[in-house]
Amino acid sequence: MATRLLVLEDDDGLRASLRMVLEDEGYDVVEASDAELALTEVADPGVDLMLVDLMLGGMDGFSFIQRARPQTDAPIVVISARDDVRDIVAALEAGADDYVTKPFLVDEVKARLRALLRRPSIAGSQTGDEVDVFVLDSQGGPLVFDRGAAVLARGSEEIHLTNTEYRLLSVLAENAGRVLSRSLLLEHVWERGFFGDERIVDVHVRRLRKKLEADPASPDVVVTVRGLGYRLDAR
Amino acid sequence: MTASRRGRGLRSSVTYAFAFGALVLSTVLALGTYFSARHFLLEQRERTALRQAFTDSALVRDSLLTSGAEVSDVLGAISPPAGAVIYVHRHGEWYSSALDTAGPEMTTEVQPLVTSGSVGIGWTDATDPHAVVVGIPLPAVDAQYYEVSVAEELDRTLWTLALALAVCAGLTTVAGAVLGRGASRRVLTPLKEVTTAAIKLSSGDLTTRLRSTDDPDLAALVGSFNHMVDALHARIEQDARFAADVAHELRTPVTTLTTSLSLLQQSTDLSPRSARAVQLMTEELERFRRALEDLLTLGRLDAGVHDGELSTTGVRELVRQALKVADSDVVVVDTGGPDPLVEIDRPQLLRVLTNLFRNADLHGGGLTSVRVVDLGDVVDVHVEDRGPGVAAADRARIFERFARAGGQKVGTGSGLGLSIVEQTVRNHGGDVWCADREGGGAAFIVRLPTVSGRS
Structure with a gap:
């Protein structure tokens, strides 16, 4: 079945042109001109991927993301005419996975969407000795991350991750014990180039910590290495 | 005259005016004091001399009347007061108590x-110091009595007074100058504040x-100055907002156009x-999109929005990455030593370098070399091309917005690339300029403060 892609954009021209281009890419495009309509699509029958404009009439993009996020893990890419850093960070905090600012090239959007749908590559697959289950020690008790089954659990309690959070944790776990720079994570998780915004990484690490850490303010699973990046330690 | 006045500062002028005023005033007062004191003292001295002379002349007359003695004997018998000499003129003969x-x-x-028979009083210069001369006719003995008393103490008093x-007067003049200096400083203090504020404003600090x-004399100046700055600030913001708003409004339509055209x-x-038509449209639209992005970038830089965090980065490493982004096979010319560290917004500085590389490719016949020169407190990045160079x-x-160097063909860049470079570098406390490259071509030099130079 084709990937269901929701385009939430109140500009008719842009929505229509995006629809055509993305349909050519093989997506099953659902259009929504306002957030209420989009929410009903998210609830039923559900979507796999979302392109969301932030400035909308009625409910704005931030509120939409906040309300849609608990209902779905589907990646959300913000398309914004705003380039104020605070807006972008707010959208990411609300649950967005990536963003592009207008005026964008549609190829850029296609690349973002493809990257978010892709499962993370398994680094060890070439050598054949891949590890798929990681045990992460934490104050709140050991966490078991089964990458193959995409399950993270602490004891019997399963911790829910969005696709992007899962991808980020996978890359960190694959390289357990090594410091990964923000730009490296950006390249591997988001497939962003050199001009990528490293705040995307920071916001996602924060989101991930809220889910895994006993105390997100003093993390012991995903640790910050000042000036260098992030590191995850696994058994 | 006018030249010297123009050359003299307000403070000196005020000081001179105060000193001159003090000089005139103190001179007038001193002269007035001196002359009235002198007048009083002279009069007093004359009265004393007169009184003394009457007493002495009565003595002489009585002696002459009673004894019928010779004048010289009489004069020998009376002793005149210190400093005084008595002369008597009788029957054509002059007699003196001092035998002169x-x-x-x-x-x-x-x-x-x-x-003529009356009492006379006057001054003579024949002695030094001056002497007061009193003459009294003595008709009873057919003689004239004169008493000359030297006014030694009077001259000394007057001299001391004058000194x-x-x-x-001298001290008053100096005090006037000091007062003038102080007053002008006090008056000029607000002006100095205005000057400082104006300098800050012209360097771009519009806050x-x-x-x-509370000073009513200054309140009007302060009020109107601040009002002027507010108006200026509002005007600049309005202009900036207008450009940003226009650019902003174009974002969605341009996106729709590029998407549809794809x-x-x-x-x-x-x-x-x-x-072919689609191809032309695509190319033009790409230029348009780039210009719009540059305009938005510049708007953000102007507004002083700090997009990202500053990070400590090695300059050579940054240049290498920029060359990789620009897909250039030029290598960094290394001068050895450790990679100089700068504290920068990486994406912004990458854009500065890629803009310069692009500029070299578009207008300079291609990038020839990039050199990193560590100067200690600052580090220079030379971006060099083999083009015709830039006329002095x-x-x-060329760093101005939409400016183009002579003979350059229109329609190659957005006309904003170098403005973005300049604004970004300035925001980082650095500088950028254009020079000749040795052996022809242009060199753009970006100078940034190093971390070691900053601390």
């Missing part, structure tokens, strides 16, 4: 009066305002003419 013969000369002043007054004051580009059933007259102008 200066009588006729000393008393010339008052002789006519005395001869004291002159010193006072500068003058402190409000569909047309991919369609295979276009006639060659249509395909154009070197400052």
Whole structure:
């Protein structure tokens, strides 16, 4: 079945042109001109991927993301005419996975969407000795991350991750014990180039910590290495 | 005259004016004091001399009357007061208590009066110091009595007084100058604040305002100055907002255009003419999009929005990455030593370098080399090309918005690339300029403060 892609954009021209281009890419495009309509699509029958404009009439993009996020893990890419850093960070905090600012090239959007749908590559697959289950020690008790089954659990309690959070944790776990720079994570998780915004990484690490850490303010699973990046330690 | 006045500062002028005023005033006062004191003292001295002379002349007359003695004997018998000499003129003979013969000369002043039968009083210069001469006719004994008393203490008093007054006048003049200096400083303090504020404003700090004051003389200046700055600030913001708003409004339509055009580009059933038209549109739209992005970037830089965090980065590493982004095979010319560290917004500085590389490719016949020169406190990045170079007259102008160097073909860049470079570098406390490259071509030099230079 084709990937269901929701385009939430109140500009008719842009929505229509995006629809055509993305349909050519093989997506099953659902259009929504306002957030209420989009929410009903998210609830039923559900979507796999979302392109969301932030400035909308009625409910704005931030509120939409906040309300849609608990209902779905589907990646959300913000398309914004705003380039104020605070807006972008707010959208990411609300649950967005990536963003592009207008005026964008549609190829850029296609690349973002493809990257978010892709499962993370398994680094060890070439050598054949891949590890798929990681045990992460934490104050709140050991966490078991089964990458193959995409399950993270602490004891019997399963911790829910969005696709992007899962991808980020996978890359960190694959390289357990090594410091990964923000730009490296950006390249591997988001497939962003050199001009990528490293705040995307920071916001996602924060989101991930809220889910895994006993105390997100003093993390012991995903640790910050000042000036260098992030590191995850696994058994 | 005008030249010297123009050359003199307001403070010096005020100081001179105060000093001059003090000099005139103190001189007038000193002269007035001196002359009235002198007048009083002279009068007093004359009265004393007169009183003394009457007493002495009565004594002489009585002696002459009673005994019928000779004048010289009488004069020998009475002792005149210290510093005084008595002369008596009788029957054509001059007698003196000091046995001198200066009588006729000393008393010339008052002789006519005395001869005519009245008392005469005057001053003579014949002695040093001056002397007061009193002449009294003594008709009873057919003689004229003269008493000459030297006013030694009077001259000394007047001299001391004159000296004291002159010193006072001098001191007053100096005090006037000091007061003038102080007053002008006090008056100029607000002006100095205005100057400082104006300098800050002209260097771009539009938040500068003058402190409000209770001084009614200054309140108007402070009020109108601050009002002017507010108006200026509002105007600049309005202009900036207008440009940003225009650019902002164009974002969505441009996105729609590029998106739709990408569909047309991919369609295979276009006639060659249509395909060519689509190609032209695509190229122009790309330029338009780039210009719009540059305009938005510049708007953000102008507004002083700090997009990202500053990170400590090695300059050579940054240049290498920029070359990789620009897909260039030019290598960094290394001068050895450790990679100089700078604290920068990486994406912004990458854009600066890629803009310069692009500029070299578009206008400079291609990038030839990139050199990193560590100067300790600062580090220079030289971006060099093999083009015709930039005429000296154009070197400052090319950093202006939409400026183009002479003979450059229109329609190559957005005209904003170098403005973005300049604004970004300035925001980082650095500088950028254009120079000749040795052996022809242009060199753009970006200078950034290093971490070691900053601490």
